[in-house]
Amino acid sequence: MSISLCMIVKNEEAALPKCLNSVKDFVDEMVVLDTGSSDRTPEVAQQFGAKVHHFQWCNNFSTARNTALKYVTGDWILVLDADETLSPSIVPQMQSVIQSDEYILINLIRQEVGAAQSPYSLVSRLFRNHPEIRFERPYHALVDDSVATLLKKEPHWQVGYLQGVAILHTGYQKGAIAQNNKYAKAQAAMLEFLSTHPNDPYVCSKLGALYVETGNISQGVELLQRGLNQVSGSQNHLNKTRLRGLENQQTIQSEENYEILYELHYHLGIAHNHFKKPQQALAHYQAAIKLPIYPMLKLGAYNNLGNLLKDAGDLNSAKKAYETALKIDPNFATGHYNLGMTLKALGLFTDAIACYQKAIRLNPYYAEAYQNLGVVQLKVGNLQASLTAFKNAILLHEQQNPEEAKRLRQGLYEMGLLK
Structure with a gap:
């Protein structure tokens, strides 16, 4: 072939x-x-x-x-x-x-x-x-x-x-994205399609997600919810059809709907988090991870779910969400970092150090991982390892976020760790 x-x-x-x-x-x-x-x-x-x-x-x-x-x-x-x-x-x-x-x-x-x-x-x-x-x-x-x-x-x-x-x-x-003006091109093309297909779940999902990403969150939520209503209605109709013992042409489309349904729930979770509505965001992430789709596609929902739970103080549930994400993809550097942050909050400093080190091995340019590694190394009394991690964090922040590099350097100077 x-x-x-x-x-x-x-x-x-x-x-x-x-x-x-x-x-x-x-x-x-x-x-x-x-x-x-x-x-x-x-x-x-x-x-x-x-x-x-x-x-x-x-x-x-x-x-x-x-x-x-x-x-x-x-x-x-x-x-x-x-x-x-x-x-x-x-x-x-x-x-x-x-x-x-x-x-x-x-x-x-x-x-x-x-x-x-x-x-x-x-x-x-x-x-x-x-x-x-x-x-x-x-x-x-x-x-x-x-x-x-x-x-x-x-x-x-x-x-x-x-x-x-x-x-x-x-x-x-x-x-x-900025160099190729991707958002503008995407929005123009999808708006044209939406004008003739106002209830198409796929375009509602993609354009709604784009609006959320670019800060037009209310418009994004309206489109995402519209798409969710369409897919949910179609799925309910299909389920009733199956209960009657009938199989029709919707069966093929129903499997594809799960992926669209995941994206709708996932991006609604992001939008509600922007609106400071953690319970609504939590519900959408939980709905997303229950869907029967390929596990790797759920990685973002598990990670964001963990972030919500950690922010709410439910550290053990957050730890479980991050660990599930890392079972799906052991090479997920952000997952190791977030698990490290949770373990640090739980006082499990040795385990947190191991997580930060894994994140850095996977992403050597992970400034935040170096910075928090420095914090935990300091907590356990490893002064030299702490200074090394902080210096690496400063070098990376100088390239990526100069203000954070300046703030970190000043903080270490005030603590007497830098001269």
Whole structure:
């Protein structure tokens, strides 16, 4: 079975080489659709052997992606963006699964590198080159709707997913968002879709989350709640149908609804926390973690639930939430840090030290972990280890948060720990 990389790009000459390097030895073909670059993006793609085509941007990601699909010749299609790379460890699984006869679509786990929220997502980026599979929705373009329709007509196909992180995505880091004006582009595309699909749960979830992220929290809550009402109503109707012993075409969609339902609850939790309504936030996080979705996708909800419980003084419950998150992903640096903070509050200083050290091993640039490691080392009398940790924290804060570096240095000076 042959596999084609399919991409749409614009002004990505800096990011594109890393992306294409990650797949060049795996794919049989690279198809790159340029949507109006003013830099050397097309030339960079051609240097890697990509077939470059051109398209006039029309503020609709699905239209562009469907145009790119027309040029693909492989049996399978892998979709990446320029700010994504393929994880080498996932390649053997991919090579195996595309030889299978039963799958039409394989969902992949994407890690949001450096994102403040939702460290993992499930994306429908590996699928057969089938004439009825196409992208829909203007932003966060998906093939899921067309695949669901196809499964009704050709029920012998299956949808699967690969275990382990397949795609590393850096596009949600603050610098990348600001540089590429991502929020504005996303909002324009989704508002256009919302005007003709006012109750679509998916766009309510994505646009509502964007509003919360950008500080328009009341607008965000209204959209998220609207989406939640739609999904809950659809799910209740489906449950009644099943109780009557009937199976209908909604069954396929119901499984997808769980992921949308999770995002709606998760972002409503964030919004209510902004509004200083911890009980409402708690209820939404608890609803989110109960949903039958892939455990790695729940990491953000467990972490935020732990934060709420810790702030409320329920340290043992917070500890349990963080420990659950770390069972899901032992490499979750933020989880180790938060567990360390909880253990410190419980007076379990030796355990807290171990957690901070794990967080630092996973993220050597974790200034807050160094700073709190310094605090706990000081509490247990390890003065030299404390000073070393504080000095590392100051060095990192000087790069990331100069005011905090100044405050920390002044505090240590007043304590007589720095001269």
